[in-house]
Amino acid sequence: MAALPDDLRVSLEQVLRPSSTQEIARSVERLIERYRRGTAATEPILRSPTDVAAYAAYRMPATFAAVRAALARVAEVAPEFRPRTHVDVGGGTGAAVWAAAETWPSLESAEVLEQVSQVMTLGRRLAEGAEAPVVRGARWRRYVVGPGPTLPEADLVTMSYVLGELPEAHRAGIVREMAARGGVVALFEPGTPAGHQRVLAARELLVEQGMTVLAPCPHSAACPISGGEDWCHFAARVTRSVLHRQVKAASLGYEDEKFSYVVAARTAWAPAEGRVVRHPLRRKGLVSLRVCTADGGLTTETVSKRHGETYRRARDLEWGDAWPPVGEDG
Ligand SMILES: C[S@@+](CC[C@H](N)C(=O)[O-])C[C@H]1O[C@@H](n2cnc3c(N)ncnc32)[C@H](O)[C@@H]1O
Structure with missing residues (x-):
């Protein structure tokens, strides 16, 4: 908010x-x-x-x-x-x-x-x-x-x-x-x-x-x-x-x-590797992300509890955030 x-x-x-x-x-x-x-x-x-x-x-x-x-x-x-x-x-x-x-x-x-x-x-x-x-x-x-x-x-x-x-x-x-x-x-x-x-x-x-x-x-x-x-x-x-x-x-x-x-x-700074373009869908132990990707496409990534730290990061994401989070390993 x-x-x-x-x-x-x-x-x-x-x-x-x-x-x-x-x-x-x-x-x-x-x-x-x-x-x-x-x-x-x-x-x-x-x-x-x-x-x-x-x-x-x-x-x-x-x-x-x-x-x-x-x-x-x-x-x-x-x-x-x-x-x-x-x-x-x-x-x-x-x-x-x-x-x-x-x-x-x-x-x-x-x-x-x-x-x-x-x-x-x-x-x-x-x-x-x-x-x-x-x-x-x-x-x-x-x-x-x-x-x-x-x-x-x-x-x-x-x-x-x-x-x-x-x-x-x-x-x-x-x-x-x-x-x-x-x-x-x-x-x-x-x-x-x-x-x-x-x-x-x-x-x-x-x-x-x-x-x-x-x-x-x-x-x-x-x-x-x-x-x-x-x-x-x-x-x-x-x-x-x-x-x-x-x-x-x-x-x-x-x-x-x-x-x-x-x-x-004007300066060619690197943008994020991907951008979450919809509300992340959260179900028990799963986060589903619609991501706009650096290769020019759109993909749906599903991250589960099995992914450990990646899941914890995905769980905190909001619509519009970078994915993977900027400055952290994917
Ligand atoms: C919807 S308001 C947005 C105001 C502000 N940028 C904001 O985000 O809250 C549109 C503004 O653009 C101004 N505007 C519209 N046409 C314009 C023009 N041709 N030249 C300068 N300002 C203009 C309006 O007077 C108004 O203040």
Whole structure:
């Protein structure tokens, strides 16, 4: 379970406290319906301060959890990567900046590029409550993805839950631009078939631009889950705050955020040997793992108690983990 860091949780509570829960709930309903449609936006989706508050209350914890879970896996396969600079494109209220700061204490500067000024205002206010100096000191700059504006260079360039909002014609351009400016590029989309297709298209472009895929894939060759009914996605469990439950009219204390992602690097670090692409199935004395493998295939591995230490490691695995675990013998 990815609990929100205390400083982000407190900051959200403080910044959102004066807002009317009922108004936010109405806005949440509209946003859920809008994001479900999954079509590109012809005008900003977050149009009012209430929309922005609603986004921060019910989406930011989830996007934070997804980005944090994925970046943790990047840090695992590339312990040499110690970024100092971070640029987040379409950064919204700053979820990826908080997540990157928690993953890499080496970060010294962060820049959030965003089209809606009210979103930036809320993101800045939230960031004031951050413990990490890089989040508190983040720069927020108005930037509209489209033809023209170049990105600043950075060790890490992220874009989370934005590609699907962009007109089709602007998607390849921004991915190429990210590849040109970033040492490591990370893209996140909803864990839907359409989200996965966008991630796949971006992955192809990143590889074309000479980058090496670091995660989740164990190789940079063609994805074995690229057709048919299946799609590659992962899940991050998010703790719901009281406000989160109220504005979503939800009773469960958590939700599972499904996401697809790709992270690629200019440096050819080795990815994991394999990646668990489904919930491991556990039966008495047996663990069954669906694994995406370095040779470009998909396999189901069954590990039993007879395998001793290997079984103990398999038993602790989660969907999205590396297999065999990174840094240990298989
Ligand atoms: C679903 S939100 C994601 C926000 C944030 N990245 C996160 O993960 O929580 C999409 C964000 O992308 C921004 N956005 C959409 N189209 C954009 C564009 N053409 N240029 C810049 N930002 C854009 C929106 O204003 C919004 O803040």
